[in-house]
Amino acid sequence: MDYQNELSGKVALVTGGTKGAGRAIAERLLQAGATVIIAARNAPEKENSKLHFIPSDLSKAEGTQKVVSEVLSAYGRLDILVNNLGSSTTPAGGFTALSDEDWESTLQANLLAPVRLDRGFLPQMIDRKNGVIIHIASIQGILPLYDSTLPYAAAKAGLRNYSKSLSNEVSPKGVRVLTVSPGWINTGASKAWLAEIARNANSTVEEAQQGVMQALGGIPYGRPAEPEEVAELVGFLVSPRASYLSGTEYVIDGGTVPTI
Ligand SMILES: NC(=O)c1ccc[n+]([C@@H]2O[C@H](COP(=O)([O-])OP(=O)(O)OC[C@H]3O[C@@H](n4cnc5c(N)ncnc54)[C@H](OP(=O)(O)O)[C@@H]3O)[C@@H](O)[C@H]2O)c1
Structure with missing residues (x-):
């Protein structure tokens, strides 16, 4: 198979695609021939005119709605959704240092942003019986590090569970849903x-x-891990080579999680 063009004709969105793992994933999908849209709050520092950038705060319902509307009106469809955005900005100090606002903002960015984007893009995937959704979680969803990342770890655990449930619902309708859980990148x-x-x-x-x-x-x-190593895994999972993979999780951590 010609891996260089295996995503030719596909339209892909990578959230948080301006930096880090998201940027590497966006470039990997471009290399495979996809049309790639990236969404983040700030424009990318490193310019790439082939990436269609949509400015948006995806931790807000209006932000996810804006991205869904702009993508569907520009391209008429979305084939590949990589929910890569994730962040933890809460303070250290244990459970007493964490306010409702800390919990809410972490859940909005890490759990509700993917839920809202999936809800926005799934109907046209189901109509066409075609689509792939990736949820980038974290090994912290399995191996929680307490203290400052307590809400982040809980949100990523929720994302893993939701991803599996969504796969059960939409796999029979032709949409593959997968979780990728990186360790330190x-x-x-x-x-x-x-x-x-x-x-x-x-x-x-x-x-x-x-x-x-x-x-x-x-x-x-x-x-x-290097960001490109995570991108390589995602590039495979969204490709036709992974046509029977759905409802599963792929841990990419160099062996960090100590259990089988
Ligand atoms: N780095 C690690 O060691 C590690 C380990 C395990 C899992 N992960 C997971 O891997 C994924 C990528 O992480 P990363 O470390 O590569 O990310 P990163 O380098 O911190 O980049 C985050 C991206 O998300 C965007 N972003 C942040 N908040 C946003 C918001 N509210 N609305 C829209 N865009 C927003 C950022 O752009 P703006 O700031 O301009 O919005 C940027 O493009 C995340 O899901 C993360 O949880 C990372």
């Missing part, structure tokens, strides 16, 4: 964070990386 934000840890501890970036890996309980493969 070496994104631009992660690189900046490591550099800051190293600066504050007067250590090297390599030492800071070892410290983070230890806090995760170790990464057997010895390093975080």
Whole structure:
């Protein structure tokens, strides 16, 4: 099969596609021949005129509605939806430090944004008996790290569960639904964070990386994932080569989760 053109004629949306894993996924789908739309609050720093950018705050119902309307009026359909957006901005300090607003904003971005986008795009996928939806969760949905990421881990656990239920409902109607749960990814934000840890501890970036890996309980493969490695998995899952895959979860973590 010609992998270079295997998504030719397909229309794909990658949420949070301006940075990190989302950007790598968007570029991987472009390489495979898809028409790719990306949505985020701010325009991408790295310009790529082939990516159709829609500015939107997807943690708000109006933001998801705007993206659904613009995509369907510009292209008439969506074949591939990669719900990649996810973030955790809540403070450290345990459960008492977390307000209702912290919980609500985390649930909006990590759980309700995918739910609303799926609801907006599914009817035309079901009508055409064709479509793939990917939910990017996290190993924190299986292996919670408490403290500041408590709401994020709970939201990602909810996303995994919802993804499976949705697959049960729409797989018989021709739409595949899958979950991808990455471990630590070496994104631009992660690189900046490591550099800051190293600066504050007067250590090297390599030492800071070892410290983070230890806090995760170790990464057997010895390093975080590159965004392109996550993108390669997604590129396969949305392709015709994965035509029988639905309702399953793919953990990409270099062996971090210690259980089978
Ligand atoms: N990085 C990791 O180690 C790691 C590990 C496990 C799972 N994950 C998951 O992998 C996915 C990608 O993570 P990442 O680290 O690659 O992300 P990232 O580098 O932090 O990029 C986040 C993207 O989402 C956009 N975004 C954030 N809030 C938004 C909002 N309210 N509305 C619209 N767009 C918004 C950002 O652009 P704007 O800020 O301009 O909106 C950006 O494009 C997420 O689901 C994350 O939970 C990441």
